[in-house]
Amino acid sequence: MSEIWTIPWGLGDKFAAHIVLSASAIGLGILVALPLAVWASRSPTVSRVALGFASLVQTIPALALLALFFPILLSLRAVFGEGLPTLGFLPALLALALYALLPILRNAVTAQANLDPGVLEAADGVGMTKWQKLTLVEAPLSAPFIMAGIRTASVWTIGAATLATTIGQPSLGDPIFAGLQTQNWALVLAGCIASAGLALVVDALLGLVERGFANRKRWQSALGFAAVALGLSAALFYQSGGDDDDTIIIASKQFSEQYILAQLIGSQLEAAGYTVEYRDGLGSAVVHSAVASSSIDISVDYTGTIWTNELGRTDNPGREAMYGTIVEWERENTGVRVLGRLGFENAYAFAMREDRAAELGVTTLDELVRFGPSLTVGGDPEFFERPEWIAVREAYGMRFGETRNFSPTFMYNALRSGEADVISAYTSDGRIAADRLVVLEDPRGALPSYDAMLMMSPRIAEDEAIARALEPLIGAISVEAMREANFAVDREGEGKLSPKDAAAQLAQTIGL
């Protein structure tokens, strides 16, 4: 685990992005909370409404709040035009600022309410105007308490900012999410240590400012502020250096195959002289919108996913027709260019242990029907509700003796131990090769295809140089090669690879 201490040095851009995002969110939170607190101190109704709203926001899980800004901003495009970003920095900023509101607001309101009434009467008595009273008396006396609120907000925000990864904003959440998916615990820990360390440092510095206010030692506050400003400037400087328009952003969803393919695509482009950036661990639902709005440039998506989620279709016209329709649909509706299919599918399929399949003499679903009533089938928790299962049931008249739900990992274990005879596997899953499973053929074409496609955002759709650099990947990745790479990342112990190394190995396998 010694790599934990080397990983953080590679996280510079994530770190800088995390700092800029958190600081902006806290800044916006302060900008909204302080005037609101002043208003609240003059009107009990405002106080009740504002604190009630801020508390309500706080009850929404941060992850959901971040996700909610996607549809909100999407609907706001009607007002602000198509240029309004729906993913990345803006929604992350807004959600986190809302989150930062409560502690600042509550402390500011409480501080105002607890000011010595004698001091306030004296302020009026000596002839201060409302503004003088605010700036000379109320603000300086409330400052330590407000600062304490800002400290709390900062620690929360820096923690919650890791979740911005899921809506396409780079942050220290990137290594955490990537590590969780690929079971690379060193990566998870490195992300956690970096984000927790940042929170602790900021807390200490703001604590210095707070004590400076409380003890009326200006140099102490100034020192704390200066240190915070220095860190923020460094992050901004770092960011301004790294970002330019030529950078191509490659997205990945939250599973190993996506991380590997993103790295493979990235290394192809880097070899062709491009600068690339990765947005790892995006929520599956936002990837298509992100590529369609050019928030990201390249993604790998699957025909079946786009067919159901974007085109809203439930029929199954067959593998080629489905692909053709999608290419056409994307060109006309989103401007996304489907460069081509990578060559493998990540579809639902029925799999059996090699020995068991040989014993029954089964290689296709047609042959399985006869044995169905005497077999136990295992599926992931949603499988038996999905159109895929309904289609198979109807096309083949498939009936099983017993139906059991397992989480994906346990599904393979159940097959191994004989608790299930056949399972609903994912065709590119590394465990199919590792456990030497037989994937049953689907001669009636009941299972929709999930061909992996390379998608290019409207921004780079016309760029033939990029297209040429990626051309070698089209049709090049067999399902066997993908399984091997996936397994190398998913496995435990000896031979476990990072997505980057697995991508390099995959490139070798397919002869790049």
Added chain:
Amino acid sequence: MGGVSLSIEKGSFVALVGSSGSGKSTLLKMVNTLVAPTGGRVLFGGDDVLTLNQSHLRRRVGYVFQGIGLFPHFTVGENIAIGPRLAGEALPAKRIAELLTLVELEPDMAGRAPDELSGGQRQRVGVARALAGDPELLIMDEPFGALDPITRDALGTKVRELHEKLGLTTIMVTHDMAEALLLADRVLVMSFGDLVADHTPRELLAGHGGEIAQGLVAVPRQQAERLAAMEKTENGL
């Protein structure tokens, strides 16, 4: 507040006496508009106080009250200088020292924080702050209410002395009739929002002013008589 109509002469020391809730503080705070009257007028040097610039008016009226209200984040000197500072004038250190001497505090106290002072010292600073802008009128709301009896007596006497020395006009609200009788030239008695008596201390002691006023005068008088009687018995033994 009932119908209260009165005028106060320049240079007089007036005490406003009554039990809690009698309206004496409310009446006082109408002078510097900390409380706005719902009807009627308060004239200050001939002008309706509500028509005057509020901040400007309050700088012409020194205000001392029970809560003292020193600004804890200012030094003693900064507290004293706040009125002139608001008017855009920096009070010289010499003047601050002078004001501190006037209320019998050491001039080097100017650099101290209010937290380091005793209650009596703090109220002395409060008086100095009220005097810093050379006010035409000094209004005091239970100024010595929170102080121990010895400090209270000393500070009361000091304020009366300053009143003479600086030629002030002073209105003091108190619930303590003895304090009013000993310090003021004229005592106004209030009850349930009405002015029920308006006499000199001598007249009140002579039995004027009606039942409520006499009820208030009776308390310190009886206390004094009981103390005197006690003294006699002691001496008789």
